[in-house]
Amino acid sequence: MASHSLPIAVIGAGPVGLAAAAHLIERGETPVIFEAGASVGANMRDWSHVRMFSPWEFTVDKATVRLLESHGWQMPPKDQLPTGGDMVDLYLQPFAALPEISRHLHLNARVTAVSRRHVDKMKDAGRENAPFVLHITYADGRESFFEARGVIDASGTWQHPNPMGANGLPAVGEKRYANRIAYGIPDVLGSEYERYANKRVMVVGSGHSALNALLALTELVAAHPQTQVLWAMRGDNLRRVYGGGTDDALPARGQLGTRMKKAVESGVVKIVSPFRIRELMETSAGLSVIGDTDTGARNVEVDEIIVATGARPQFEMLRELRLDLDPSLESTRQLAPMIDPNVHSCGTVPPHGEAELRQPEKDFYIVGMKSYGRAPTFLLATGYEQVRSVVAALTGDWESARDVQLCLPETGVCSSGVGESGSCCTTGNAQPGILALDNIPVNSINDQAIQSQSIQGQTFPVALDTNSQCCHDR
Incomplete structure (x- = not known):
């Protein structure tokens, strides 16, 4: 079979992967979608209880909606705020059920490797003309190869959380005591x-996933006063974590920080900071968390740990x-x-597409959350624009691929300057002062005051998924 007659493979059936499929269909292409989970949006199911800060209007892809x-x-x-579960049940599942999608969707099908037909990584001759070969492992143990003329990797990072070790490595004992550790956003109130x-619960991290877990635990304390909540962070810049409070240009973000600050000041949440975890050890009193502080080593006794330190990409299947x-x-x-968070502490990520992802x-592209690597500034709207541009390139429409745009509503928070307003419709040549997202939407924790259209560090109301942690690709 000639390579040009083959379909384009999409790895991951989350919002960005399915958006890629929608754009391919609109351009007359046949997408074949491989999802490791048992359903579309499998990763979003893990945080189905979390309510997003952006309404439906800003959490869906245009091509997907058209289909x-x-x-x-x-x-x-349009003005309702969906939960992760709502996104799957009311948006992704109906899309997956469409005949144009369902016949090309493979669930419980994990892509374990990608290569080229008869060509390994070292061989140059004929490489670009050889079709891609995907090795698929199914949940029932079957294996197969699948050939494609292009590959879009939208597999996300959710399944690969960062460990709790301050050096980026698992703490000593982290794997051994895995049954006492949860990663991401456990359903504390469910x-x-x-x-x-x-229980004595330590939450590790300082992003939205951590705040989400901490505020849920404070509600647990109200019902079960013996619950103890500890908050461990590598740094000690609480002003950054709390945000601007009543001066914050994003009221919901300010209210979130205000609630967190009150929980700390009231003693409901006890801070352990700076605390650089290096070892876990079981004792008669529970689990001892050993870390370094500015004045030496310290031990903290806990029963359970929630690690909310973000996620990272996994490249083994792409070797x-x-x-x-x-x-x-x-x-x-x-x-x-x-997107470098060492530089873009306040956001300023311009629109980008195929050229930056090449x-x-x-004809191989990584899109969505995984495209940002370890950076916590990904936005779902950005992922949708990525796949629009990439699909245009894969189908030969280079003019459209280069015409990268990110259109956002007039919210009054489109630029980095407080109080500035206007449209956030910009092109790849512009330098808008937008976004910085902790990768996970904050749970409303039944507090209507927090249910507004914002996300921490973001300068406009578009929600997603994960040190993020927020709306993931898969």
């Missing part, structure tokens, strides 16, 4: 209620492909300067 509406789908009220009630990754962020080198391996 859904052609089958009679109606969007939920399915995990009994696990944490009346036979030629990638050019930034040595620090693990994004593409072209994208890294635009790899030495022709």
